[in-house]
Amino acid sequence: MSQKDTGLPGGPTEQATIGTLVGRLSEQISRLVRAEIASAKTELTTKAKGIGIGAGLIAAGLVFALYALGVLLYAAVAGIANALPLWLSALIVGVALLLVTGILVGVGVKLLKKGTPPKPEITVNSIKDDVTAIKEGLKS
Structure with missing residues (x-):
């Protein structure tokens, strides 16, 4: 019964042919490229x-800014036309809406900056490591 060379350490001691080694290398590089693309x-x-x-x-x-603008405009109109309590309450609501607007836009901008430019940095570094490992393997 003959044993097949798996190319793994501790495997059979038979010498693989150049064609077998090239075939394995081609298969491994193909798998590596597919994994990096994924x-x-x-x-x-x-x-x-x-x-x-x-x-x-x-x-x-x-959208909240648009509503805040509407409320603030209403507050200005009500403040001129009526006594203090009506426009003061509208002003409080308008300022609260502006605070919500600021928070939403701030978080949104932070997420946009984090995601741009949309380049796969982790994969690029992984490919660089793979190339370095292959070069080191060829030197050995």
């Missing part, structure tokens, strides 16, 4: 989701 897709998808959420929060912040 990693890049995953990383870009994650960043794109962050950008989408950030843009959504900015849009929500702008």
Whole structure:
């Protein structure tokens, strides 16, 4: 019964042919490239989701700003037309809406900055490590 060389340490001591080694190298590089592409897709998808959420929060912040502007305009009109309590309460609501707007836009901008530029940094570093490891392996 013959044993097949698996190419793993501790395997059979038979010498693999150059063709076998080249075939294994080709297969391993192919698997490595596919894995790196999958990693890049995953990383870009994650960043794109962050950008989408950030843009959504900015849009929500702008909607709140629109409502805040309406309330503040109403507060100015009510303040001129009536006594203090009506416009003061409207002013308090308007300022609260502006605070919510500031928080939403701030968080949205932070998420946009975190996700841009949408390049797969982790995958790029992984590929650099792979290339370095292959170069070191060829030198040995």
